[in-house]
Amino acid sequence: xxxxxxxxxxxxxxxxxxxxxxxxxxxxxxxxxxxxxxxxxxxxxxxxxxxxxxxxxxxxxxxxxxxxxxxxxxxxxxxxxxxxxxxxxxxxxxxxxxxxxxxxxxxxxxxxxxxxxxxxxxxxxxxxxxxxxxxxxxxxxxxxxxxxxxxxxxxxxxxxxxxxxxxxxxxxxxxxxxxxxxxxxxxxxxxxxxxxxxxxxxxxxxxxxxxxxxxxxxxxxxxxxxxxxxxxxxxxxxxxxxxxxxxxxxxxxxxxxxxxxxxxxxxxxxxxxxxxxxxxxxxxxxxxxxxxxxxxxxxxxxxxxxxxxxxxxxx
Amino acid sequence: xxxxxxxxxxxxxxxxxxxxxxxxxxxxxxxxxxxxxxxxxxxxxxxxxxxxxxxxxxxxxxxxxxxxxxxxxxxxxxxxxxxxxxxxxxxxxxxxxxxxxxxxxxxxxxxxxxxxxxxxxxxxxxxxxxxxxxxxxxxxxxxxxxxxxxxxxxxxxxxxxxxxxxxxxxxxxxxxxxxxxxxxxxxxxxxxxxxxxxxxxxxxxxxxxxxxxxxxxxxxxxxxxxxxxxxxxxxxxxxxxxxxxxxxxxxxxxxxxxxxxxxxxxxxxxxxxxxxxxxxxxxxxxxxxxxxxxxxxxxxxxxxxxxxxxxxxxxxxxxxxxxxxxxxxxxxxxxxxxxxxxxxxxxxxxxxxxxxxxxxxxxxxxxxxxxx
Numbered sequence: 001x002x003x004x005x006x007x008x009x010x011x012x013x014x015x016x017x018x019x020x021x022x023x024x025x026x027x028x029x030x031x032x033x034x035x036x037x038x039x040x041x042x043x044x045x046x047x048x049x050x051x052x053x054x055x056x057x058x059x060x061x062x063x064x065x066x067x068x069x070x071x072x073x074x075x076x077x078x079x080x081x082x083x084x085x086x087x088x089x090x091x092x093x094x095x096x097x098x099x100x101x102x103x104x105x106x107x108x109x110x111x112x113x114x115x116x117x118x119x120x121x122x123x124x125x126x127x128x129x130x131x132x133x134x135x136x137x138x139x140x141x142x143x144x145x146x147x148x149x150x151x152x153x154x155x156x157x158x159x160x161x162x163x164x165x166x167x168x169x170x171x172x173x174x175x176x177x178x179x180x181x182x183x184x185x186x187x188x189x190x191x192x193x194x195x196x197x198x199x200x201x202x203x204x205x206x207x208x209x210x211x212x213x214x215x216x217x218x219x220x221x222x223x224x225x226x227x228x229x230x231x232x233x234x235x236x237x238x239x240x241x242x243x244x245x246x247x248x249x250x251x252x253x254x255x256x257x258x259x260x261x262x263x264x265x266x267x268x269x270x271x272x273x274x275x276x277x278x279x280x281x282x283x284x285x286x287x288x289x290x291x292x293x294x295x296x297x298x299x300x301x302x303x304x305x306x307x308x309x310x311x312x313x314x315x
Numbered sequence: 316x317x318x319x320x321x322x323x324x325x326x327x328x329x330x331x332x333x334x335x336x337x338x339x340x341x342x343x344x345x346x347x348x349x350x351x352x353x354x355x356x357x358x359x360x361x362x363x364x365x366x367x368x369x370x371x372x373x374x375x376x377x378x379x380x381x382x383x384x385x386x387x388x389x390x391x392x393x394x395x396x397x398x399x400x401x402x403x404x405x406x407x408x409x410x411x412x413x414x415x416x417x418x419x420x421x422x423x424x425x426x427x428x429x430x431x432x433x434x435x436x437x438x439x440x441x442x443x444x445x446x447x448x449x450x451x452x453x454x455x456x457x458x459x460x461x462x463x464x465x466x467x468x469x470x471x472x473x474x475x476x477x478x479x480x481x482x483x484x485x486x487x488x489x490x491x492x493x494x495x496x497x498x499x500x501x502x503x504x505x506x507x508x509x510x511x512x513x514x515x516x517x518x519x520x521x522x523x524x525x526x527x528x529x530x531x532x533x534x535x536x537x538x539x540x541x542x543x544x545x546x547x548x549x550x551x552x553x554x555x556x557x558x559x560x561x562x563x564x565x566x567x568x569x570x571x572x573x574x575x576x577x578x579x580x581x582x583x584x585x586x587x588x589x590x591x592x593x594x595x596x597x598x599x600x601x602x603x604x605x606x607x608x609x610x611x612x613x614x615x616x617x618x619x620x621x622x623x624x625x626x627x628x629x630x631x632x633x634x635x636x637x638x639x640x641x642x643x644x645x646x647x648x649x650x651x652x653x654x655x656x657x658x659x660x661x662x663x664x665x666x667x668x669x670x671x672x673x674x675x676x677x678x679x680x681x682x683x684x685x686x687x
Contacts (some may be wrong), residue, residue: 041448093646102649104448105350109589110649112582116642124632124639239456282467289456289463296453297444 005150006275012151013267019157019226021263022164023219025256027237028244029167030215032255034086035245036175037188037208038098040107044089044115046241048082048213050122050234052220055081057135057229071139071225078221079214086213087206089114095205115235122231134228141226156226163222167215168256175252184208239285240266243292249302257304262288317492318620322611324499328567329607331502332560337587337599338513339556345594345659346517347549348529349442353454354557354584356461357431357438359576361558363471364430365423366481366571367393370402373419373482377401377410393480394473402480406487413487420484424562431558432551439550443543455578465573477572481565498567505563509556514596516552518662525549526594526662579638583610586645592655601656606641613637 031045059077060070093114097107126132141156175181186194187204195201223229244262248254266284273279295303336354343351351357370393378385378401385397392398405411441453465472472478484501485494516522527535528542535542565571587606592598611617615630625633648655 041452093650096650100650100653102653105451106649106653108448108451109585110646113586113642113645113649116579116582116638117646118642120635120638120642124635127631127635128628239459242452280467283463286460286463289460292456293441293453293460296449296456297441300445300449 017264017267021260025259028255030212046234046238047118048216052078052082052217053224082217083213327499333603335560339553356458357554358561361427361561365562427562435554598657
């Protein structure tokens with residue numbers, strides 16, 4: 001007979017897995033968009049999330065904002081700062097490299113470098129200013145429904161899951177139906193031809209980075225709404241994000257679904273592992289890492305790629 | 316003055332570690348084109364195996380001599396406080412002979428090389444399927460898996476506390492100020508050895524085959540080279556070197572901490588190689604010296620020893636500044652000097668071959684003169 005408390009625990013892990021998973025999916029969306037258009041495996045992506053989270057925190061605390069309006073303002077700040085960070089890293093590092101014809105591996109190394117600059121300058125600033133090493137939004141996620149006193153659904157759950165679904169559908173529509181989406185796909189597959197056809201590929205690139213960075217900022221805002229943020233929290237999630245994106249074969253729906261699978265697996269496996277085998281929950285990133293390694297080695301084209309076939313047909 | 320000499324020997328030791336790592340990465344990536352971003356994985360495996368062997372064996376010897384039984388600990392026996400006590404006082408109590416310390420060091424380094432070679436062979440499996448950026452990400456992830464497990468489990472290196480009582484090779488030496496200098500000399504010996512080795516190996520037919528594989532794998536295959544085997548060989552050699560570097564670091568620090576082997580360490584090695592010059596061993600040494608200098612001199616206490624006082628604000632940001640500088644450095648190198656400071660040179664004919672050719676030529680000339 002399984003204990004009722006454990007059943008509730010599993011339910012709670014599932015619900016929290018949904019939130020974490022949709023956050024991973026949301027983060028993987030921006031990474032996917034950037035990878036699809038510019039083919040940069042962007043290791044600096046996680047830092048845009050951290051910057052977004054910190055921008056939201058600083059905006060709210062510095063201006064002493066409260067309530068939903070304050071949250072909206074914080075979200076705007078997160079979007080702006082993360083998009084700006086993404087755009088700046090492209091303009092200063094990735095675009096010049098791409099123009100010089102750098103290989104994907106060099107772009108990867110450059111992105112690690114950009115990530116180091118962003119992360120450690122934030123760490124340096126946080127080390128100087130008081131109270132910045134651990135931050136969270138003053139308006140916290142509140143409980144909506146309580147299940148058995150153990151598991152509960154909070155506003156952050158609703159926000160994360162709905163945002164993930166909404167943005168995946170939106171990006172998919174943008175990528176397939178709109179003019180800018182078509183321009184992005186054209187730029188991705190053949191920049192020279194795209195340019196000859198009258199597409200401003202640099203503008204397309206800029207739009208891509210702004211949208212990708214904005215998504216990171218949104219994810220950072222949701223993260224800071226529930227979790228505590230430190231300058232390294234984005235970096236610690238990077239491997240989950242990469243795992244979700246590669247498992248989804250760098251497609252939008254695939255990213256969200258893989259993110260959800262990974263998030264639920266993380267929560268449920270670490271819950272079961274700690275209750276039954278006494279395993280430390282600190283091992284949970286191993287799940288993401290092993291997924292990443294297995295997917296990259298055996299199915300580098302991705303596991304869940306719902307729209308890949310239909311996209312091919314459309315092109 | 317003593318502080319300065321310690322500081323400089325510290326720099327030399329870190330230079331040696333980074334130089335061996337960078338030489339091995341240069342062999343793998345610069346010559347062979349295999350982006351082994353799991354450098355720190357093999358380094359950490361070498362460090363763990365050398366550290367645990369030295370601590371375990373040293374503890375056996377010391378406790379049997381002292382007549383103290385160290386047991387009854389849940390994790391590995393060398394993690395217990397008693398073990399730390401025995402090992403840290405072993406030299407002053409005379410429980411371990413100088414020759415035993417040296418033996419522990421030699422055994423540790425040899426075991427590290429073997430473990431590194433074995434895991435390098437295993438680690439070459441992903442290269443059969445992947446190349447370029449995906450291979451880099453895979454090896455990076457494997458390194459993180461090992462670090463996470465080592466950080467959280469008692470095996471092999473006492474989880475987050477770290478294995479803190481590794482017997483260092485010169486622990487018996489009375490003049491403690493000279494210990495670091497002695498170790499620096501030792502590590503320079505290793506570095507010179509590995510430099511000569513990589514220099515000759517890179518200029519050998521095998522090195523040329525690696526270059527062919529890097530430049531065009533299909534062509535190398537057409538010319539009859541088994542590229543999978545070449546990758547296996549280069550990873551075995553490179554990983555064994557990285558593992559030895561890890562072991563040398565452990566015997567210097569006298570402790571093994573899992574968090575020493577964060578992915579940033581791999582990145583430092585990559586910066587060293589790309590800064591100095593890909594596929595150029597001298598350049599790589601220059602890069603390693605720069606990275607080691609950033610590592611050793613860029614903190615408040617080191618600067619104070621050198622007579623530079625820094626305000627408290629700057630002192631707190633200095634450790635982070637190191638990585639900011641490295642990040643900026645790598646982007647600038649990739650943008651403006653992708654060849655590195657000292658670019659790749661054409662393959663040199665080894666000195667011995669030159670000599671042999673010279674003798675042969677002379678011989679031929681003499682023979683021709685003789686027949687006339």
